[in-house]
Amino acid sequence: MRRVVITGQGTINALGRNVRETLEAMREGRCGIGDLEFQDVDRLSIRIGAQIKGYEAEANFNRQQIALYDRFTQFTLLAAREAIGQSGLGFSGELATRSGVVLGTSGGGMNTLDENYRTVYADGKNRVHPFVVPKLMNNAAASHVSMEWNLKGPSFTVATACASSNHAMGQAMQTIRTGMADVMITGGSEAMLCFGGIKAWEGLRVMSKDACRPFSANRNGMVQGEGAAVFVFEDYDHARARGAEILAEVVGFAMTSDAADIVMPSKQGASRAIVGAMKDAGLNPGDVGYINAHGTGTAANDKTECAAVADAFGPHADVLMISSTKSMHGHLIGGTGAVELLACIMALRDGVIAPTIGYQEPDPECALDVVPNVARDAKVDAVLSNAFAFGGLNAVLALRSV
Amino acid sequence: MSDSINDRVIVILAEQAMIEPSDISMDQSLEDIGIDSLGVVESIFAIEEAFDITVPFNANDPTEGDFDISSVSAIVHAVQGLVAAQKT
Structure with missing residues (x-):
């Protein structure tokens, strides 16, 4: 079986807008959790989360892209841009057909759902933007990555709640291992920090109102975050042959x-x-x-x-x-x-x-x-x-x- | 009112095509000004929002129904008709 290595990584999350900032925050033990900021937050009992503050879609995408990219897709594309940039790969000809994308997400375009439900239920409007469906669908992010970088091989989205990304990356690894593809863009994304997203979680009574303290005896629940991380998984021989920097090997x-x-x-x-x-x-x-x-x-x-x-x-x-x-x-x-x-x-x-x-x-x-x-x-x-x-x-x- | 509908439709189409309104002439088709099938659907949504009307348009068969989108002038004419019919 072929060996699989990682030759690129990218992210945007509450700790940083890229990998360097994120790792620096992790080294310093910095906390990205704070007060949530979005419409109707005052009607929630849970008001903290690891939100990407000061994020402006307009700084990264044009109006037509924003009409089609939910927040989870935007995060994915930004992370993918960093990861693929680091890998140094370009996708054309044979390599394009031998490369795919498998991503994890649980809620998909949750903000799009939330906004449009508000429009028809709360605001009483009877018409929504025509792109609601292609914007909210769970595979939107994977599809836009494939379109942006010309990835024509196996591409799909995995939704297994909190294990979605690991299942996706496991699939990406197997796809290369078994010879179905030479390069797979993989990872996952979530953007569930909106009124409906948090309101649903509140119901389960598993959310903390003050902090996420894993393994500490006084822990009192989970705290949601948002963002994406994307990796370039590549056949080991392929990466070696082109002299790529190898970040790690995915061995199991x-x-x-x-x-x-x-x-x-x-x-x-x-x-x-x-x-x-x-x-x-x-x-x-x-x-x-x-x-x-x-x-x-x-x-x-x-x-x-x-x-x-x-x-x-x-x-x-x-x-x-x-x-x-x-x-x-x-x-x-x-x-x-x-x-x-x-x-x-x-x-x-x-x-x-x-x-x-x-x-x-x-x-x-x-x-x-x-x-x-x-x-x-x-x-x-x-x-x-x-x-x-x-x-x-x-x-x-x-x-x-x- | 009619002139105003004319101008407003052209502004909507220009925005969709990402060109200046002055670059649009009445005899052009949507394809001519660079609006694809997804753009047509979005343009119709924008027209419905702007004029508070319902446009009978089926993307499966754009020639079906009474809403003629074969040219800019045809669209303006159709919108004028819908506004007159639905605003009375």
Whole structure:
């Protein structure tokens, strides 16, 4: 089977408008969570989130593009521009047909839905803009990436709630591994910070009103974020032949289903995904130095995830580092695994482990090294990235330095 | 009123085509001024919004129905008719 490497990365999220700014914030343990700003926020009981403040669509796109690009598509295109730019790839001829795009998102064009529901339900208007459907559809971002960069191979969108990006990146990896494509643009995006998006989440009573404190005994829920991260996955030989800079190798991927509960996670399902990813990568537990946790800051996730890691790693669970960067960039739902992969690549390339900030009180049920509050210098050769979605769909990626 | 409809339709089409209103002549087709099928749908939406009318137009078969979009003057004429019919 062919080897798969990463030759480009790009992002926009509450921590930064690009990878450099984002990694700097992660190294400094900066928090991107603050007061939400959008219409009707005063009618919400949850008013915090990791929002991209001061973002202006007009600064990046023309009027006709904005008519077609929902916020989640805009974020995707900006991240893709950075990633593909870094890779140095141009897509024409044979390479164009051998390149595709697979992206994760959970809500798709949630802002478009919200705005237009407001128009017809609240404002009583009887007409909406003709592009509502192509703007809100979940595959809009993937399609616009394929159109913008002339990617003519396998392209689609994956929606598995909070695991969407990991499932997408796992698919991208498999697509190259098995020879269906040579280059895949992958990652994910979410833009759910609008009245309807937060109102829906409020109902579940899993959202924090003050902060995201994963693994801390006094945690009180998750905090939503928004943004995108996009990567260039490339066949190893293809990347080597053109002398590309290789950021990391994607060595393993596994997915499992709990087949149990629509919201409560399962230790067994998570553990099987972790073990599966290591097995697929040919890694032993002792090889893994860092895990970017799903770490939502909810009681249900954090306890289950720590138990699953202990189960999968045995004694090595006490040695490895596991942090949740959601404490800084919030939970990007369908885009979260993609932004979190940036922290994994930073660990491998720069030897910097992003911290779990907001950590205040040890929890005996989460007694792992969660890299509390301050980033740490450490050399790691292999890392995992966990994602465990509502609906019991788990996806774990394994990366190694090259 | 008619002249005003004429001018306003041309402004809408010019904005859609991203050209100056003065660059549009009445005998041109939408294709001539660079408006594609998606642009036609958006133009009709803009016309409906501007004049608060309902335009009978089916993108599956643009020649069906009474709304003639074969040229700028045909569109202006059709809008004038709809405004007269729907505003009385």
